[in-house]
Amino acid sequence: MTREIMNPDIRKVIILGSSALKIGEAGEFDYSGSQAIKALKEEGIETILINPNIATIQTSDHLADEVYFLPVNPYFVERVIEKEKPDGLLLSFGGQTALNCGLQLDELGILEKHNVKVLGTPIATIMDTEDRDLFVQRLNEVNAKSARSKAAETVEEAVEIASEIGYPVIIRIAFALGGLGSGVCFNEDELRKLASKALSHTTQILVEEYLQGWKEVEYEVVRDRYDNCITVCNMENFDPMGIHTGESIVVAPSQTLTNREYHLLREVAIRVIRHLGIVGECNIQYALDPKTEDYRIIEVNARLSRSSALASKATGYPLAFVAAKLALGYGLHELANSITKVTKAFFEPALDYVVVKVPRWDLKKFRKVSRRLGSGMKSVGEVMAIGRSFEEAFQKALRMLEIGAMGLVGNENFQFESVEKELNQPTEERAFAIARGFEEGMSVEKIYELSHIDPWFLNKIKHVVDLEKELLAANPIPAELLLRAKRAGFADRQIAALTGATQKAIRDLRHEYDIRPWMRQIDTLGAEYPAQTNYLYLSYHAQEDDVYFPEAETVIILGSGAYRIGSSVEFDWCCVNAGKTLAAMGYRTIMLNYNPETVSTDYDEFDLLFFDEISEENVLEIYERLNAMGVIVSMGGQIPNNLALKLYQNGVTILGTSPEKIDNAEDRRKFSSLLDQLGVDQPEWKELSTLEEAKTFAREVGYPVLVRPSYVLSGAAMAVALNDDELSRYLAAAARISSEYPIVMSKFLENAKEIEMDAVAHNGQIVAHAISEHVENAGVHSGDATLVLPPQRTYLETIRRIRQITRQIAGALEINGPFNIQFIAKNNEVKVIECNLRASRSFPFVSKTLRQNFIDLATRVIMDKEIVPLKNDMFDLNYVGVKAPQFSFTRLEGADPTLGVEMASTGEVACLGNDFEEAFLKALISVGFKLPVKNILLSTGSIESKADLLDSCRMLDKFGMKFYATRGTAAFLTDNGIDATVLHWPLDDEQPNTIDYIKEGKIDLVLNIPKSSQQSELTNGYMIRRTAVDYGVPLITNRQVAMRFAEAICHKQLVDLEIKSWNEYK
């Protein structure tokens, strides 16, 4: 490879990140952005990153030269351009957020004004792919087929087009990530409804022929400036057209396509991408008729995407890295294949395994949301499994989801009222319904008819069900059958569950038969050339390992698994940092993880990467085979944490805090009695197994109470009950209560502060700590709370007591590594709510805000190295960090956008400011708030809440805000001398109506404080909240956030928010 700088004019480049993780835009952009930064650094180019997602690896101090934790929008990006004066801008590594921002910058003339060049795919090409009419025109120019469709700007136009094309039709929105607002309409009624909603987000929608039952196939295409073009990977959706590709189970490479079909689509892809003039990476999606060779191009994404991250992990081809190099002007043949090192980047990987991606949903966490899968995306993460057979990969993938599945069969959960309905109107559990269908004797033909899933896939599932029957009939299981079952992806514990044996008995039998998984390498060339990189998976379809490596002190780090609500990129940051520290100390590092959206699964981050299940079975096999010195379970969140004790009981050395101590913190009874011994206060709680007991306890401690069932039927796992009625209703509808499934109930404290302690201890002594306070009062899940560091509104006495209790607990549990304790405080009375002996969600936030890497320190502690305790200068900071949640309610049709004890946010941002208000506003703008605010719709709930917010309203009134309010709130305001225009409740059906005002864009901010967090019926409040979300109007539902926001916008304007890089906060 040539080392000269390709383009000497490009010395400084800004990369736009994708901001907070949200549905449709998740961790994949941390991976692609990080790779792009590495690629630029290798060229000696100064790299500036704008991304408020503080938990990402790309915002680490070892990557970009400067990081701005600022909103990715034209206003802030222009300010950074003015300040940094870059030569170039990279738009394609930060998802749709970055791409849309780039298009706006161009449209506003900002790029031209500052003479900034867009590197890689030109803006004109991006426009061609984003504007449907232009796109179709460009496709027609090279005789490439697209779905018959037309753009409409009004509902009437849409109806007219649909009658031309014929129903069913699908509605799509231009410039949308993850298919937002799209859907299938079978008649005019449905079309009118969807079109009017979609047109509220955008000026243009597309009405398109609906290709029901067609196969969905995509290709990842790379092109350089010499017009060299390759397709790195093709992928086939298990689910037919109609289900968004982000919601689909995806298989790579395609399984049911012949050579003719594969290369027909590949040739069209290359023809189209050349014609469009992409430079870098893009993705092209097709529909393919299952009964002819007819096809349609669905779309081209002229940027790195979720699919490209998947393709990258599926093939080992570093797409983002290569795309960044191509943007600088390299040709594909001038870049090395970084896996083999001896071949070039101009080639198409040959796989000798099959990859299955399954999305991860969290739909049960939301009230009122529709679980039906369709053309909009709702999943929050994904898993990828690798095997040498489809069954092996697929069953692994289903277990990786961590939704209680053992695989396709052997599951206790996943009950269906009607298997037929589930197949015909699929939800996230459809794969289990297929297996159930076969168990009940349905034929492949019947299931195909209902689901339109290709019979090849269905037959593979049938094969698993057939094996299940064989396993059930065998006693004992012969070696030959056990081997076949393992090759079809059955886990030991799955076979155990089916046959009534223990997992250990199955493992022992397997070892007795000498059936073990083999370590296989991903090498991009089907073993044709020797590979240098240790990117591995396990398979039973093998007879030897691909890798042998010398004895060395090897440490296994368990990753965080699929991103889901409550666990995402922050744990990946912890894992990657732990790996870096271990490598610096001279250990060999092994990462075990299966999330394709992560940086930890980049094969150049660890000495060895196992892309496989994080399970007792797998860890034991790898641990024994590699003779590892130990396993770190405290970096990857709850999944590894839950394995600690089981691994320990099987003789595995757990590095860090002892698994028995972890159990003491995890087990509610043990932890509670420890707190009692230490004289530390906690909210009163009890384990109960009948409704009567529950009511008695609730009356004893006084309502409200927090209920945590051990068996959840539907909906959220936790709830707050205000009275007997609510308690009975919740337990009847949502959970089971019995001696087998007891519930845990605790006193719910109102109007209390919640405070987080993130810390590291060495042999029970605290060596680093950070205290953050929540803006919201207790009752909002800590993952949905707005965090402030250092605390601004917490009494010193409270802080003193929190430190004291933390020391006591760390000592008693002999903590050795990272931990987090959540406190609740009211009038200086401090109680402990929870304690986790692992890194927490807020570790990246506190580490980056304090500029003290807690993970680096924790890793040294875990390896028992001498360390220097960090100086505690938390209160000497000259700035404030604020972390704010990102919600994805827009995507979750029907979900009630309120906050409660169950976490609902899908991501977070954090910004720094000279004071709280500055950081707070930056953070809120980063998650979608817009300044300036002029018109506010108020509906402020209970009288207590109204009174609480009165001062804020006065202040806003003084600053000239215009208020609209619902009846009661308006009356309250008028009584207190504040003008407010009355708008009618949604259900009143009278004008002027709240709903219309929101829809018509007359409202800049909706402040709606719900009266109770548990009402689930259709209410006026719900309709206001939902409309705000559906129409993109900022919504505040929490009293404390409302007060702080009111103060902030009265004190500060957009121009007051300083443009400072991370390095400039000292």
Next chain:
Amino acid sequence: MSDEQNVKPARLVLEDGSRYEGVSFGGNESVAGEVVFNTGMVGYPETLTDPSYRGQLLVFTYPLIGNYGVPSRQEEEGVASFLESQEIQASAMIVSEYSAVHHHWQAESSLSQWLIENKRPGIQGIDTRALTKKLREKGSMLGKIEFDDDNLAFEDPNQLNLVAEVSIREPRRYGSADKTVILIDCGGKNNILKCLLQRGVSVLRVPWDYDLSNETFDGLMISNGPGDPKMCRKTILQIRQTIDRKIPTFGICLGHQLLALAAGANTFKLKYGHRSQNQPVIQTGTNRCLVTSQNHGFAVDNQTLPVDWTAWFNNLNDGTNEGIRHVSGPFMSVQFHPEATPGPVDAGFLFDEFISMLS
């Protein structure tokens, strides 16, 4: 759609003595030959019917084979519509997992049925990756697939004149266009013929040793084929004469090696050959790269090219020769397969270039 469970054990034995136990899914006839691997992920029907695989036991590194069955064997003018020749050419198939159930609208039968019809063994349950690594390290090896107590001798197909076995017996004319291209059939894939006919010429397809001196024609196409090019002395002589007559000539794969030999260059056997659909080549002196389909065990030695010939394409992976071109005359050839099937169609433009050379 689903095959009868065939659980007859079969074994693969290599010349170094190593044994791989598996299960049959094809014909139960023992066979010996040269073991080679192919890393293509699609196109097993096209691959199996490519006459260049004559005499070879073919390892598929992609682990799932048979998914979409086998298309119709229908013929038009004696040319199979969906396959590269009229029969399975490879001696045997070695896979990790055979898909006992197939599904595709174009499928006429399962792969297993087709193998049985053609009396070709297929063996599954083999660690094809381990096997490929061995072939990569030690080079292509002789091997055999055996059933029951069979004990065959090893047999090196490269010692045989395989071209004579697979070439057409009698000349045959296709189409009636004015311009005629003679296609020397050394075991050519059907799609070479089709690619020519699609471009509006008529084709006279002749046997490998056919005497061209009495024929009038506008261009010569030399097809791919199996084995060692040096076995085809008669063909090389014919090519030399055609060059002397200044008739535009285009060679593919074995045809490329034969043109090189006719020009005076030398060929040699590669350690394990190129058999895949993802071979990257670069046109020398340009930045133009192509992804190509390849299947060859021998290569042209760049060092031996006479002065009036240039290396036209080189392999981006290992630098070996991928094409030659005469500095002034209309003679060219490529080691890869511009006709694809199976594999990428990036190089299809070479047929256009050839056709444009015909006066």
